[in-house]
Amino acid sequence: MKLSDLRVGVRISLGFAAVLLATVIVGVVAITRMQVIEDNVEEMGSDWIPSINAVNAYRGQLNELRRAEMAMCLKEVVVEVEQEQDRIKTLRDKTLPALAKAYEPLISSPEEAAQWKEAQAKYAVFIALQDKLIAARKAGNRGEYQSTVNNESGKAFVDLVETMQKLVDINTEGARVSVEDARKTFKAVLVTMAVVILAALAAGTALAVYLTRSTVRPLTQMVDVARRVAEGNLAVEVDTSRNDELGQLAQALAAMKTALNxxxxxxxxxxxxxxxxxxxxxxxxxxxxxxxxxxxxxxxxxxxxxxxxxxxxxxxxxxxxxxxxxxxxxxxxxxxxxxxxxxxxxxxxxxxxxxxxxxxxxxxxxxxxxxxxxxxxxxxxxxxxxxxxxxxxxxxxxxxxxxxxxxxxxxxxxxxxxxxxxxxxxxxxxxxxxxxxxxxxxxxxxxxxxxxxxxxxxxxxxxxxxxxxxxxxxxxxxxxxxxxxxxxxxxxxxxxxxxxxxxxxxxxxxxxxxxx
CATH class of the missing domain: 1.10.287.950 (Methyl-accepting chemotaxis protein)
Known part of the structure; x- marks a missing residue:
């Protein structure tokens, strides 16, 4: 059965169905790829960025702990020294453990887990030196705690901060990779949608041209026949080979011409x-x-x-x-x-x-x-x-x-x-x-x-x-x-x-x- 034998309504329905199918394909591709982008964004929003924020918060409190330590060594007033010691105690017993507890569930890779473990080890070294420093400060051994705060404790703190920076770098790299994946996915979506849209446009254009030609051409022929009949020429031939509505119209026009003749x-x-x-x-x-x-x-x-x-x-x-x-x-x-x-x-x-x-x-x-x-x-x-x-x-x-x-x-x-x-x-x-x-x-x-x-x-x-x-x-x-x-x-x-x-x-x- 030829396509031209289909009824005009069926052909138009097929054309709209093809356009709708292309639209559905574009939608499915877009939704699928957008889901990937959403996953990347979700990963970045629920993992990398919170991890960076948590590490930065932890590192900020480490800085507070270091400043409290140095302030304790620099101050001479007993009350002020005791205040700094209390602040150190609060940071070590409450703030930093809470931040560590909030960060640990965000660890998403073995590399980050190893780096965090290393940071905790260095934090333990830094805390041990700080305990030594506090004991020397309480004993009034100025030379010892000043040497400790400037040398061993300072070096341990720098090592700890560097380790924490590596954690930030790891999460930053993860966020960058997620953004890059999202960008690549977005580009892939653009390319895919462009290809699908162009293919749908080409198919729709071809289908529209075919439907237009298969409809307009016989209509033009029948209009020409009707015009020639109106001019008095009843010897004109009518093409009745089609089986669709236009063929039925041509057959009716031919029957009318024959009856009039x-x-x-x-x-x-x-x-x-x-x-x-x-x-x-x-x-x-x-x-x-x-x-x-x-x-x-x-x-x-x-x-x-x-x-x-x-x-x-x-x-x-x-x-x-x-x-x-x-x-x-x-x-x-x-x-x-x-x-x-x-x-x-x-x-x-x-x-x-x-x-x-x-x-x-x-x-x-x-x-x-x-x-x-x-x-x-x-x-x-x-x-x-x-x-x-x-x-x-x-x-x-x-x-x-x-x-x-x-x-x-x-x-x-x-x-x-x-x-x-x-x-x-x-x-x-x-x-x-x-x-x-x-x-x-x-x-x-x-x-x-x-x-x-x-x-x-x-x-x-x-x-x-x-x-x-x-x-x-x-x-x-x-x-x-x-x-x-x-x-x-x-x-x-x-x-x-x-x-x-x-x-x-x-x-x-x-x-x-x-x-x-």
Whole structure:
């Protein structure tokens, strides 16, 4: 397992642990060496210096003892001599033994013990000479005690002091050695701590550099990736080989980049599809708008034609009513003709004239029916073009066409009958002898004509009503067509706006460098 695979928290903890370990090592070394220094100082404070002080105190009291001895020899007053003798006694019996007792536990080396033993021996020599001196002084032998104090006792004292000085020198040397050892230990501590600190500093610096590089470098790379993604470059590669928190961050950044890339690719595809579809919708809307305008124009023409057809049918109805009235009149004339035979010829002439008029009217009705049939056929075609909205109009147009065909058939029948009547009228003069029979036939024929004309009148009335309904349907269809035209224009405008927005979206997406 590589160190770079460790989590950042673990690596930082290891770094702090290393620093703490170095600190502990420095502390342990310092404490250990300081303990040595403390031992040296303790030795100097509890042994050498007290020994020097004790020896110096002992030597000082020896000096007092020597001064008391010399004062005893120099003084002449008995009381003063006795005082000096008492002081000598006190120093010898109390002070010096107490100082010796305090010093002896401080002896720490065989050399010092030997030197102290030698000092005690010389002290005994000095005390023996002093006893001799005191006895001579008490005996009043001036020459003897003066000679003793100046020669033997003085020499013994000097030897004793020199021995005591050696003891001071021994302890002074011991103190010096302790100080030197402490100094050496201190220097060793300084060197050791300096080495350990430098090693810890080097290790900490190396570890800090490693941690910084192992953390800052991938962070810098990810910041660069984030900046390039922010600039629109989604084709940048992300290093996801690490297994620590930075690797997890890199993996999350790579996943985010991939998801954003996929989203923008989908948006780009959708924008292109929307742009293409909106273009097609706009083109279709324009075509539909043109067709709707053509249809509206055709409906206006159809409405005008239907209005003219309605007027023509209305005129046809008026003519039919007139023909019905004429037929009724002809019937009355035929009835009267049966009574007045003399007026048959004259009546036949009138019938001939009326028949020709009827023939003309029937011809007119036939033409109207033919035109109505043509208009109904055109209306059916336009209704078929209108699709679902023209279905009702197609039904009405079919009914109009059926009525027109019926009117045409009735007109042809009437025309045939009128032709027959004309022929009979032409031969009426020759058949005047058969006037009665002929008049009955005429009455019957006129009755049939009256019925037919009434049927034509009824059919014409129905045609007029149907044409009015057709006109209303055409008008409503025209209104719907106008509304459709407005909706088509709005749809065309919306399609154009959608196409422009799709183009803007494509331009926005084009700013990104995508990874296909």
């Amino acid at each position: 996929q989203s923008l690719v989908a948006v780009r595809t959708s924008a292109e599809s929307i742009a293409m579809s909106s273009g097609e919708v706009a083109a279709g809307s324009s075509d539909l708008s043109a067709r709707t305008e053509q249809m509206a124009s055709s409906l206006e023409e159809t409405s005008a034609t239907m209005q003219a057809l309605t007027d023509t049918v209305r005129q046809n109805a008026d003519a039919t009513r007139q023909a019905s009235q004429l037929a009724v009149s002809a019937s009355e004339v035929a009835d009267r003709g049966g009574v007045v035979v003399a007026e048959v010829v004259n009546t036949m002439d009138q019938i001939n004239v009326a028949s020709r008029k009827i023939a003309d009217i029937i011809g007119t009705i036939d033409g109207i029916a033919f035109q109505t049939n043509i208009l109904a056929l055109n209306a059916a075609v336009e209704a078929a073009r209108a699709g679902e909205q023209g279905r009702g109009f197609a039904v009405v147009a079919g009914e109009v066409r059926s009525l027109a065909q019926r009117s045409a058939e009735a007109a042809r029948e009437i025309k045939a009958l009128i032709g027959s009547s004309v022929e009979r009228v032409d031969t009426g003069a020759r058949l005047v002898g058969n006037a009665g029979n002929t008049m009955r036939e005429i009455v019957s024929a006129v009755q049939r004509v009256t019925d037919i004309i009434q049927e034509i009148s009824s059919s014409t009335q129905e045609q007029s009503t149907s044409l009015i309904e057709v006109g209303q349907a055409v008008q409503r269809l025209d209104e719907v067509t106008q509304q459709n035209a407005a909706l088509v224009e709005e749809s065309s405008a919306a399609s154009e706006s959608l196409r422009e927005q799709a183009g803007s979206l494509r331009q926005v997406v084009a700013q990104f460098r995508l990874q296909d």
